Amino acid sequence: MTTASSAGAKSWMIGSLRNVAPLVTLIFLIAVFAFMSPSFATMSNFGNIMRQISITAIIASGLTFVILCAEIDLSIAAIANATGIALAFFTLQPDYVNIDNVPLWGGLAIVMALLTSFLLGVVNAIGVTRIGIPSFIMTLAMMQIGAGIGALLIRGQIAYAVPDLIKTLGSGQIMGVPWIVVIACLVLLISHLVLTYTRFGRYIYMVGGNREAAEYSGVDVKLVISAALVISAVCCGLAGMLGVAYFGSAQQNEFDDYLLDGIAAVVVGGTSLFGGRGGIPNTIIGLLVLGVLNNGLDHIDIDSFLKVLIRGLILLAALIINVYAQRLRAPD
Amino acid sequence: MIEPSDPPAAPAAGRPLLELEGIEKRFGGVLALAGVDFTLHEGEIHALVGENGAGKSTLMKIIAGVHTDYGGRMVLDGRQVRFRSARDALDRGIGMVHQELCTAPDLTVAENVFLGNQPTGRFGRIDWRRMNRESREQLARLGLDLDPRMRLGDLPIGLQQLVELARVLFSGARIVILDEPTSALSPPEIERLFAVLKRLKSEGRSFVFISHFLDDVLAIADSVTVFRNGELVETAAAASIDKTWIIERMIGRGHHELEETYTGSIRLPRAPSAPPVLQVEGLSVAGAFQDVSFSLAEGEILGIYGFMGCGQLELARTLFGKLRPDAGSIKVDGSARRFRNTADAAAAGIAFVPESRRSMLFGEQPVYRNMTIAILEKIDRLWLRPRREIEIAGRHVTDLGVRPADPLARLGALSGGNQQKVALGKWLTELPRVLVMSEPTRGMDVGAKEDVVRIVTGLREKGVAIIVVSTEPETVLSMATRVLVMRKGRMVHRFADEAIAKDDLLAAA
Ligand SMILES: Nc1ncnc2c1ncn2[C@@H]1O[C@H](COP(=O)(O)OP(=O)(O)OP(=O)(O)O)[C@@H](O)[C@H]1O
Ligand SMILES: [Mg+2]
Numbered sequence: 001m002t003t004a005s006s007a008g009a010k011s012w013m014i015g016s017l018r019n020v021a022p023l024v025t026l027i028f029l030i031a032v033f034a035f036m037s038p039s040f041a042t043m044s045n046f047g048n049i050m051r052q053i054s055i056t057a058i059i060a061s062g063l064t065f066v067i068l069c070a071e072i073d074l075s076i077a078a079i080a081n082a083t084g085i086a087l088a089f090f091t092l093q094p095d096y097v098n099i100d101n102v103p104l105w106g107g108l109a110i111v112m113a114l115l116t117s118f119l120l121g122v123v124n125a126i127g128v129t130r131i132g133i134p135s136f137i138m139t140l141a142m143m144q145i146g147a148g149i150g151a152l153l154i155r156g157q158i159a160y161a162v163p164d165l166i167k168t169l170g171s172g173q174i175m176g177v178p179w180i181v182v183i184a185c186l187v188l189l190i191s192h193l194v195l196t197y198t199r200f201g202r203y204i205y206m207v208g209g210n211r212e213a214a215e216y217s218g219v220d221v222k223l224v225i226s227a228a229l230v231i232s233a234v235c236c237g238l239a240g241m242l243g244v245a246y247f248g249s250a251q252q253n254e255f256d257d258y259l260l261d262g263i264a265a266v267v268v269g270g271t272s273l274f275g276g277r278g279g280i281p282n283t284i285i286g287l288l289v290l291g292v293l294n295n296g297l298d299h300i301d302i303d304s305f306l307k308v309l310i311r312g313l314i315l316l317a318a319l320i321i322n323v324y325a326q327r328l329r330a331p332d
Numbered sequence: 333m334i335e336p337s338d339p340p341a342a343p344a345a346g347r348p349l350l351e352l353e354g355i356e357k358r359f360g361g362v363l364a365l366a367g368v369d370f371t372l373h374e375g376e377i378h379a380l381v382g383e384n385g386a387g388k389s390t391l392m393k394i395i396a397g398v399h400t401d402y403g404g405r406m407v408l409d410g411r412q413v414r415f416r417s418a419r420d421a422l423d424r425g426i427g428m429v430h431q432e433l434c435t436a437p438d439l440t441v442a443e444n445v446f447l448g449n450q451p452t453g454r455f456g457r458i459d460w461r462r463m464n465r466e467s468r469e470q471l472a473r474l475g476l477d478l479d480p481r482m483r484l485g486d487l488p489i490g491l492q493q494l495v496e497l498a499r500v501l502f503s504g505a506r507i508v509i510l511d512e513p514t515s516a517l518s519p520p521e522i523e524r525l526f527a528v529l530k531r532l533k534s535e536g537r538s539f540v541f542i543s544h545f546l547d548d549v550l551a552i553a554d555s556v557t558v559f560r561n562g563e564l565v566e567t568a569a570a571a572s573i574d575k576t577w578i579i580e581r582m583i584g585r586g587h588h589e590l591e592e593t594y595t596g597s598i599r600l601p602r603a604p605s606a607p608p609v610l611q612v613e614g615l616s617v618a619g620a621f622q623d624v625s626f627s628l629a630e631g632e633i634l635g636i637y638g639f640m641g642c643g644q645l646e647l648a649r650t651l652f653g654k655l656r657p658d659a660g661s662i663k664v665d666g667s668a669r670r671f672r673n674t675a676d677a678a679a680a681g682i683a684f685v686p687e688s689r690r691s692m693l694f695g696e697q698p699v700y701r702n703m704t705i706a707i708l709e710k711i712d713r714l715w716l717r718p719r720r721e722i723e724i725a726g727r728h729v730t731d732l733g734v735r736p737a738d739p740l741a742r743l744g745a746l747s748g749g750n751q752q753k754v755a756l757g758k759w760l761t762e763l764p765r766v767l768v769m770s771e772p773t774r775g776m777d778v779g780a781k782e783d784v785v786r787i788v789t790g791l792r793e794k795g796v797a798i799i800v801v802s803t804e805p806e807t808v809l810s811m812a813t814r815v816l817v818m819r820k821g822r823m824v825h826r827f828a829d830e831a832i833a834k835d836d837l838l839a840a841a
Contacts, residue, residue, distance in 0.1 A: 214705070218679075
């Protein structure tokens with residue numbers, strides 16, 4: 001029967017649609033922008049895009065772990081911000097920055113800042129797995145807590161100095177490539193290796209695929225989810241420190257855009273919000289879609305107030321394609 | 333709809349209601365149905381039997397509009413039909429209870445009974461009062477006294493199965509397909525279900541009934557059709573055949589159904605004098621079971637028998653660290669253990685196979701990952717070695733007779749019985765100290781049940797202490813060396829070192 005024999009090919013198509021759809025979106029966007037603006041498809045602009053998505057990439061890497069477990073982390077931007085401010089707080093600032101900070105040796109300041117993000121991640125983990133607060137709510141609270149810590153430390157000021165190491169990694173270059181791009185690639189690579197080739201990575205997928213079944217297989221589900229939340233927080237911490245150097249200052253609400261961008265990068269890439277499916281390759285595609293979109297809109301000549309709306313609409317379209325691609329599964 | 337005044341149709345003598353011709357269905361390269369002709373008559377109960385993976389569920393899903401992509405013709409009431417969806421089939425009067433539970437665990441019992449079909453008042457407002465009242469009445473017809481406002485997921489799986497049955501049976505569908513409806517039920521519920529089926533049949537409804545319990549099949553069905561390898565082997569009137577006839581056509585000569593070995597009584601062996609591996613004392617979980625004590629030695633198989641809801645499922649979960657006991661103690665190899673979670677229990681050498689496949693398996697993942705998840709810790713340190721995993725899984729798949737014997741196949745593509753074999757295969761690589769199995773043979777065909785008995789007996793000889801929890805007397809009797817009977821959360825009887833038969837168990841429960 002023709003109908004029956006084409007079923008195999010068809011179900012394969014449907015099965016991989018979740019991965020293909022974001023890629024098609026990306027190619028489509030690149031083609032449109034290249035067509036509309038001669039300055040878009042150039043080597044130097046490619047470099048720009050890479051630099052622009054680096055911080056999001058570090059945040060989204062960690063978030064991928066959380067979303068693969070079928071949880072969510074809304075505190076990513078707040079933790080990044082708090083960590084960045086903590087770093088500045090432990091660094092000697094010029095006289096005109098009027099805060100009671102505690103200057104430490106640079107290396108120690110970095111450790112203290114990372115410790116801040118780690119501890120905030122641990123609090124998330126305890127709230128979600130030990131107390132049983134849904135991650136949506138717990139991390140919403142953490143969003144406020146992170147913002148609060150940042151506000152207390154910086155007191156409405158702007159701090160500029162960060163340790164030299166961070167300054168280099170955030171704004172320096174190596175052989176013409178920005179360090180921050182190198183680090184983003186490394187974080188993505190390590191996350192990918194952990195998710196695909198380690199036992200812990202397998203547990204992440206299994207917990208997201210069927211939590212009950214993972215539990216009945218003797219997997220410590222709470223530990224796995226806790227680890228994912230802590231990894232997410234530490235990635236945000238790293239992004240926050242580099243971001244402060246990248247932007248050249250630490251202040252409140254500096255990272256607010258990264259909440260939406262981080263989640264969008266993961267989800268637009270095709271990782272299922274219901275857990276268990278997707279991964280870093282998806283996140284990379286999602287990052288590129290987002291980066292091309294943000295950058296491309298600056299290259300074409302439209303009302304800058306309209307851009308935000310257009311960006312939102314294109315993201316919505318990408319998400320709709322995604323949701324449909326995910327709903328169409330091979331029939332059981 | 334059939335008018336209630338129609339005379340009850342004689343078995344298999346009613347007019348043909350649904351006719352299938354040359355039905356063919358492929359999944360990728362697998363030919364699941366190879367040109368099947370099948371006829372369902374008005375007012376009959378038509379049983380389908382066949383090995384795991386023979387194509388029974390696939391054919392029924394075609395009838396119920398779940399699979400829409402198939403070759404061949406379907407004729408309903410003399411007119412050719414081709415359903416576009418399950419909803420479409422339901423609108424034409426065809427309802428199906430699937431082999432895997434298809435309920436919404438987070439909705440209430442009443443919402444599940446009326447799933448997709450809520451009674452509404454003015455402005456489409458849901459009529460809760462009516463819904464709760466009617467669902468209570470319908471459940472009462474199946475002998476259930478449940479609060480319709482309870483969350484369905486809080487009920488044991490057997491009750492969930494009955495709720496799903498109620499939804500389809502009383503939905504007004506004139507053709508009802510039941511895919512292994514009794515697999516989670518114990519004898520009293522099965523009897524009640526059969527009484528309801530007979531009554532609905534006399535009202536002119538038609539049923540397809542899939543089951544691996546051949547006694548049930550012969551007791552309830554008017555006609556029986558045997559499937560094998562995607563083909564229809566033969567259809568016969570139930571009155572003119574017996575179990576041997578069926579088994580011969582299902583898997584060939586020379587096999588006996590398990591049950592047949594135990595129609596007489598069996599003699600439980602004397603308890604071995606080995607030191608106990610597992611000692612349970614005064615174990616209680618409020619609302620589930622009280623004061624359970626037993627001990628289990630290497631090479632023993634303890635059968636725990638009881639009707640649905642007697643607390644046996646909770647007992648098994650407590651032994652595996654999923655539930656925390658309110659009182660009592662668990663000792664493994666002499667040292668007292670308090671499990672904080674299932675990982676603790678697994679680390680202490682306890683393994684568990686739950687009764688529901690849905691809570692044991694990962695449908696989107698390949699078979700090998702399903703099999704190795706429980707032993708990853710033992711076979712890998714940090715890095716995974718998929719090639720090794722595939723090799724291990726490949727061995728089990730062959731040993732267990734999983735079809736297709738491909739460790740890379742997506743688990744969701746396997747037939748129900750084959751999935752169950754995979755669930756069992758999880759614990760066979762690194763032998764646990766104690767293996768707790770809940771309904772290990774649920775949904776398995778006659779031959780596969782024999783395989784499980786063989787495998788479990790093999791484990792026992794290797795020194796694993798085993799607990800088999802079941803509501804099927806045959807399952808308990810075919811494996812156990814000692815039997816505990818539970819009733820309403822309490823241990824009410826122990827059988828050891830004596831001859832027992834199915835009737836003794838039923839009487840004790
Ligand atoms: N969604 C699917 N994708 C691929 N193959 C499938 C799918 N569903 C069923 N199959 C295959 O079709 C064949 C028939 O399966 P089916 O579920 O109809 O068996 P069954 O007779 O109901 O068996 P059981 O008694 O174990 O439930 C099997 O080989 C199975 O692996
Ligand atoms: Mg089946």
